[in-house]
Structures are given as structure tokens and as C-alpha cells.
Amino acid sequence: MKQSAHFSFGEESEIKDLGGGLKRQMLGFNEELMAVKIWFDKGAEGYVHAHRHSQVSYVVEGEFHVNVGGVIKVLTAGDSFFIPPFVEHGAVCPTGGILIDTFSPPREDFLEVAE
Template sequence: MKQSEHFTFASEAEVEDIGGGLKRQMLGYNHELMAVKIYFDKGAIGYNHAHRHSQVSYVVEGEFHFNIDGVTKILKPGDSCFIPPHTDHGATCPTGGVLIDTFSPAREDFIEDDK
């Protein structure tokens, strides 16, 4: 896996429409770590799923209803959550909002060039 440039400028980084009212902007990564900005439209759902990566999600704006391993909590700006590897999780965003998701190791499936 390649790595990102040392600096990422929001005005220049591609915002990819991933469907369902979600958009993704890569912030920085190498094979060990990845940070991604996720934009949720009002009412968008990040459907429950699991993956091999550790994940921390930080709420930048909006209200998110996070379900982690069958437990749902409401997170607001400044709140965060940790999702261990192989743990079922998802989120809904009734207000519209923005998350910063970090993954370790990096999500290879998010990098088009390496597929």
C-alpha cells in the first residue's frame, strides 16, 4: 500500500460519494493507520458491519446514534467511540453530520489505486 502525502488540504482532497447519503474524504494514511472524514446527509445510515480493523470515530458535527455490539448510544460533537476488530457496528445520523474515522491497520479497500 502506498501512503498519502504529508499534507492534505480540504479544498484539494477528493470527496467521494459512496452512496446512501454518505461521502468520504481521505485525510492521511499508510499501511498502519488511516484517517477519513465521513459526511452524512440528514437521515443517512452507516449500516451495521464488521471488519478486521480497530476503529475510533470522532463526532465533528451532528448527532449520531451508534450501535456497537448491540448497544446504542447517542454521540454529539466532541464525543467519540472505539470499535474493536470484528465487532458489529453501525450509525445513523438524524441531523446530518461529520465524523472523523481512524483505522488501524489502514482500510486497503478505501484506496482505489491498490485494488
């Protein structure tokens, strides 16, 4: 697996429209770790899913109703959540907002789309 450049400049990095009011920008990765920035339009939903990766997400702005393993909490700027491997999770953003998601190991499916 390749790795990202040592420096990433927001205005120069591609922002991928994922549809459904979601956009993603790769922040950096190697074979052990990945960080991405996700924009949610008002009312957008990250549907409930699970994957083999550990995940930590940080709320940059907005309000998120986050479901981790069937437990739903309301999170706002400065809050974060952890998702162990294979645990179902998702989020709804009634206000519009931004998350920073980190994954270990990296999400291979994000890299395939980016190439």
C-alpha cells in the first residue's frame, strides 16, 4: 500500500461528492492509519454499517445523532466517538456539520475510489 504525501493542503486536495449530502476529503494515510474529513449537509445520514476497522470520529461542527451498537447519543463540536471493529454504527446530522474520521487499518475501499 502506498502512503499519502507528508503535507496536505485543503484547497488543493480533492473533495469527493459521495451523494446523499455527504462529501469526503482524504487527509492522510499509510498502511496503519487513515484520516478523512466528512461534510454532512443538513439532514444527511451516514447509514448504519459495520467494517473491520477501528474508528475514532471527532465532531468539528454541527450536531450529530450517532448510533454505535444500537446506542444513540447527540454529539456536538468538540465531542468524539469510538467504534470497535465490526460494530454497527451510523449518524444523522440534522444541522449540517463536519466530522474528522480516523481508521486503523486504513479503509481500502476509500483508497480504491481515490485512485
